Each structure stands twice: as C-alpha cells, then as structure tokens.
Amino acid sequence: MEMSVGQVAKRAVVKVSTLHFYEQKGLIQSWRNTGNQRRYDRSVLRRIAVIKMAQKLGMSLQEITLALSHLPKDNAPTEEEWRVMANVWKLQLDERINRLQTLRDELDECIGCGCLSINKCRLRNPQDILAQTGKGAVLWENSDLT
Incomplete structure (x- = not known):
C-alpha cells in the first residue's frame, strides 16, 4: 500500500521535513506518482520507527545509516535481518556503557x-x-x- 508524505508523517509522528531529511541521507526512499507527489511504501513506517529508536539510544546518523544499508529498502526486513542489526547495536551500546562507566568511576580525579x-x-x-x-x-x- 502506498502512502503520501503527509500520511507517513502523521503515522510516524514526525515532521514532513524529517522525512525529506531521512530520504536525503538515504535512510528511507520514496518514488513519485504521475502527479509528481512523493509516495512511500507502508514498510517505511517500520524503518522510521527503528531510526527514531536508534536515535533515542544515542546512535549517530552514520551508525544508523550503516546498519540500515544492510537491510532491504523496498520492503520490510525479515525478523532475522532485524535481529542481526540489533545484535550489532547491542555490542556498540555495551561498549558505550563500558566507556561511560569508566568515565563515571574516574571522574573524581578529573574535577x-x-x-x-x-x-x-x-x-x-x-x-x-x-x-x-x-x-x-x-x-x-x-x-x-x-
């Protein structure tokens, strides 16, 4: 099912400009209909949800772009494809948590x-x-x- 940019923005709870930004960065894709209006496949909603979640986890756009580059752009990824991406992010988050714990534990010496x-x-x-x-x-x- 195809969706307009306004429909996607409303369903994903993002601004239209955010969709344009994501598209410019290669995170999502659209096509133009005969009236030259942007159209999105419904599967884009899942990608946007993952992008938003990754941003809340503190992932950079570069990290998100790299992770999503391994997933299909024209349909929803399989459960296994999501699992592989999540496992990579878990490792990155564990590394970030370890660095933050080290910073916290040694902060007294720096102040x-x-x-x-x-x-x-x-x-x-x-x-x-x-x-x-x-x-x-x-x-x-x-x-x-x-």
Whole structure:
C-alpha cells in the first residue's frame, strides 16, 4: 500500500521535513506518482520507527545509516535481518556503557584539574599524551583522544 508524505508523517509522528531529511541521507526512499507527489511504501513506517529508536539510544546518523544499508529498502526486513542489526547495536551500546562507566568511576580525579594536560588525568590524557602539544590548557575536542 502506498502512502503520501503527509500520511507517513502523521503515522510516524514526525515532521514532513524529517522525512525529506531521512530520504536525503538515504535512510528511507520514496518514488513519485504521475502527479509528481512523493509516495512511500507502508514498510517505511517500520524503518522510521527503528531510526527514531536508534536515535533515542544515542546512535549517530552514520551508525544508523550503516546498519540500515544492510537491510532491504523496498520492503520490510525479515525478523532475522532485524535481529542481526540489533545484535550489532547491542555490542556498540555495551561498549558505550563500558566507556561511560569508566568515565563515571574516574571522574573524581578529573574535577578541578583545569588544563587536562597533567599526567594524572587518565580520562582525557592517558600517559600525559597532550604534554607533547604544549603547556597549559590544551584543546582536546579536536585531538585524537575524543
């Protein structure tokens, strides 16, 4: 069953501009009818639900795009295809949880340090790597440590 962009937006509880954005990023696809209006297959609703859920889990659009690239675009994926994707995401989430737990457990040592270039900072500056870039405050947002 084909659906208009407005119908999909209403059913998926997203803005039409969000659908256009998802389509531009290759996350979903549509076609044009004879009146040059966008039409979507009903299976797009499931893809949008997965995209929204993945975003709530903190997955980046790049991670979501990569995962969905292995799934069919013109029909709903099989249960096994969803399971494979979910297993990959579970591993990624476990890794993210482990990193966050490490950050939480070592946060006491970081509070008040200020410069993030001392050798004691195990969170942002293991083995005082940033000391090689200079003294004082060091911009770590653009470094390989982030």
